[in-house]
Amino acid sequence: MSDAAVAIDLAAIAKTYKMGSLEVEALRGIDLRVGRGEYVAIMGPSGSGKSTLMNIIGCLDRPTRGTYHLDGTNVSHLDDNALAAIRLRKLGFVFQGFNLLARTDALKNVALPLFYAGVAARERNRRALAVLQEVGLADRAHHKPSELSGGQQQRVAIARALINDPSVLLADEPTGNLDTKTSTELMALFDQLHSGGRTIIMVTHDENIARNARRVVRLLDGLVISDDRSEYEQAGGSKVL
């Protein structure tokens, strides 16, 4: 993998939390490279460190040791505002609980990151509508989250994550609050995004969901215990849910 093709490059990442006098090692030296256009699932039981890893990849947190290059830039030791700027320009977040603004319609929810980026209102609305189209919700642009189904809300959240054309789409248990049928539909959308060239990193503890990814990284006790690029394809069929 050439450097230009690498979106995420983690080297010997460690994270230690202080809980009173006790030091908890959430991550104990993670090496992980994710190329552009990859679709990676991160799995592991509770306490394995997958949330901590996700926070570091998402530039919400800084590693205690090790280096993190995002698109070739070292982001390991940036300050809060610099990290916020990285999140704004290079990352898109999809949360388990959707986290949409309740009293704001779909269009404005999707356009919010552009407001923080200083884009003018007319341009914000134009681009937000285009992304809503991409996730198949153009006709729901002026509905509030309470007027949308769970699956539709998550699509709005995905549209919001995509609006700034991020290098990496980060999804934290994106189907955790959805039923099986809706989850299947949502996974089809992720597939579609992947086919379109998006880099996707998804945290899940659901094997069926992870099966959609082309690469599965498993964590245990803060270490990578397996990294398989073709686990499910070899098992005989891709995208089995």
Place this chain on the structure above:
Amino acid sequence: MIYLEEALRVLAANKIRTFLTTIGLIIGVFAVISIEVLGHSMAGSISETLGALADDSFVIYPGQYQSDFDRAAIRMSDLTNIVATVPNVATAVPLGAMRMLIRYGHDEGRFVVASDSNPPFADLPLTYGSYFSDEDIASGADVAVISWRAYQRLFPEGGDPTGESIYAGAHRYVVVGVLAQPRRGVLNVNFGGDISIPYTTYVREYVHGDRVFAARFTVKDASIIPQTEVAVIDRIRQLRQVSNNVEYQTFDKAAFTGGINQLFTGITIVVGLIGAVSLIVAGIGVMNIMLVSIAERTREIGTRKAIGAQRGQILAQFFIEAFLLSGIGCFTGMALGLAAGGAINSLFIVKLTGYTAPIPIVQALLITAAFALVNTLVFGTYPALRAASLDPIEALRYE
């Protein structure tokens, strides 16, 4: 402006909470603005009434509760001496007044006949004729300027009475002028008497012996009236050979209006303190509700930060929300205060004094804007900073 739009949405979604929070501000600003309106019109009506008083003169009379009033009394001869010896004194004339039965034909009434000079102590407008002239003063002419009240009593048929003769006892005076009807009401201060005659005439007819009741002095430089008053009193004590225990009273426009201004300053300070206290109480309410609002929206704040909002952008959002909350309260209070102050003003003060003060809209706007701004800065800063400094990971985890 998306911040304003979102803040409005938040406040509109919690209408009762917004209303309750703003009540304190509404009451505080209401009190301050309505008192401001009333104070403005009361001060205006008083200074309007006092405006007729001459600026360049003062009156001195012996304190009325002296043990030896006779010895303290000012003499005619003192007046010429004072004009000659005390710097800044231009003229000195005796003041006197007495109640007499005044007659015109079959109409009569008891009125105060008072001495006056030219220019008069109170420069009031005339309806008929003119004030007596310098020649009238010099010659001690038997002329009179009568008040509107005396005119109505003595000339019930109306018409221009100048040139007519009125009688005080057997003494005949020719009416040369009629003062205009004064403003009605409680603040109608009647300076001097109803029948003003030249002081020379008054002295000749009614001052027996050398003693005068009081004296009015005019000055060259009105800015040093207080010092001149002290110098004149010292001179009178020397001339009367009395000790400093003998008291003399003074009366001048500045002292009179100064007293009233002091009263209004006092009222303003009290109202200001009430306003400040209510501002603090209301501000704590605003701060409290902002903290509740931020706690409720912790996840929202976490989401905003995760998608890339900078600290300053979160800060701005909550500042604007606090400002909007303060602004709604303060400007509602201002509107109510202006309405209430204006209503009381036109129902009572205008009726009593006949003086219509302009409503101080600009002051009201400035006071209200200052209230809202100070309130936001003092009580909105901490909640906004708290929101801006939330850790996005913990905020996202918040249930």
